[in-house]
Amino acid sequence: MAFDAESAYATLLPRFGRRLRLHEPLARHCTFGVGGPADLWLSLETRDELLWLVRRCLAERWPLLLVGNGTNVLFGDAGVRGIVARIALSDYRLVEQEDGSALLYAEAGVSWPKLLNELAAQGWGGLEFGPGIPGTLGGGVVSNAGAHQRDLSQVLEWVEVLDVRPALALEAGESAEESAPQLRRYERAELELGYRHSRFRAGRQITFDERGYPQPAPRALIEPAEIVLLLAIRLQRDDPAKLRTRIEEYRQHRKRTQPPQPSAGSVFKNPPGDYAGRLIEQAGVKGLCCGRACISERHANFIVNLGGARAADIATLIREARHRVRERFGVELELEVELRGEWEIA
Incomplete structure (x- = not known):
């Protein structure tokens, strides 16, 4: 069933007002600065808005793609059919624990860089390795x-x-309890x-066609199928001045x-025991343009x-870098960037 953007727009406008846009260029909403229009x-x-929209999309069979800050995504030049919704839920609270630590309860849309500065001023450490993580x-x-030999798994408690x-199983005709x-x-x-990697990436593996071009994972009616809403992160007391110095370094x-x-x-994941950047440079494609x-x-x-x-230019460079590294070193580089939307590469 084709998505009727005009009809969906009329239905959603009373609830979301000016936040709802028709044929919005996705280049405005990702750090690559490329991508065609989203229908909506x-x-x-x-949280209530998110839950309401997911239920409405399921009922109406409207395709829905949920995104964050667009820092790790490459949207296709033809854009995305259906609704693209940014999760901008940004509340958080700190609850101090008896052992002197604290639990940070943060909604999924909290911006990492902004949060770091606020936590450092209060003397709470644990996430300061991430000022260069813009998502x-x-x-x-x-x-x-x-980054810097640390990652979220070292402080995360639950999501x-x-x-x-x-x-979605019911939508596909499968049985669901x-x-x-x-x-x-x-x-x-x-x-x-x-x-x-996490369980949430397990179904998002990007494949490559016979010519070596990256292909997005098959799309379901609602993407992703497991939508992160809330995180609990363990923080420890630290000196605010030391935290600020570390963040600045x-x-x-x-x-x-x-x-x-x-x-x-980073476009590619580092292969075991090596660095993707080193391999690409040694393969002679550093500085290559398309x-x-x-x-x-x-x-x-x-x-x-x-x-x-x-986006097609970027995909061509992905293909070339991956091909040259495989030829020179026998290493299959794995994409870290996610592909979304409609792709037709000539």
Whole structure:
């Protein structure tokens, strides 16, 4: 069934007002600065709004893609059919524990850099390794974000998710004991957290076609099927001045080592015992350009947008870097960036 954007817009407008936009360019909503239009774009500010929209999309069979800050995503040049909704839930609270630590209860849309500065001023440490991680905490769980030999798995206690898999199973004609979306809590040990991996990425593996171009994972009616809503993170007391110094050191390291142009951070995961950037550089493709996209001269595991790049240009560079590394070293690089939307690469 084709998605009727005009009809959906008329239905949703009374509830969401100016936050709802028709044919919104996704280049405005990702750090790569590329991507065609979403049929409908929306920013969700409360849990109730998110739950209501998911239920409505299930009832109406409207395709829904939920995103964060767009820091680790590459949208196709043809855009995204259906509704793209940004999770902007940004409340958090600290609860001190008897052992002197604290639990941070943070909604999925909390911005990592903004949170760090506020926690440091209060003398709470644990997340200060992440000033160079521009995304949200919810997105950080999906990829187990990390830097400077630390990652989220070392401080995360549990997450709460909205699980729509039973409803999607019913949609696909499979049996489901309970078809309504369910709130679930996963303890850290249940999240399968590893290097740039969690249970939430298990079904999102990007494949490559016979020519070597990346292909997005098949899309369900609601993506993702498990939607991170809330995180509980263990924090420890630390000296505010030391925390601020550490954060600034990490921030300066990022400025020295990462390119200033628009990008989505590291394109490929580091293979075991090596670095993707080193392999790409040694394979001779550092500085290679396609259209207005280039493999960065500063860091070869970054593809940058020089202004006016297309998603297809970036995909071509992904293909070329991966092909050259395989030819030279026999290593299959795995994408860290996620592909979303409609893709037709000539």
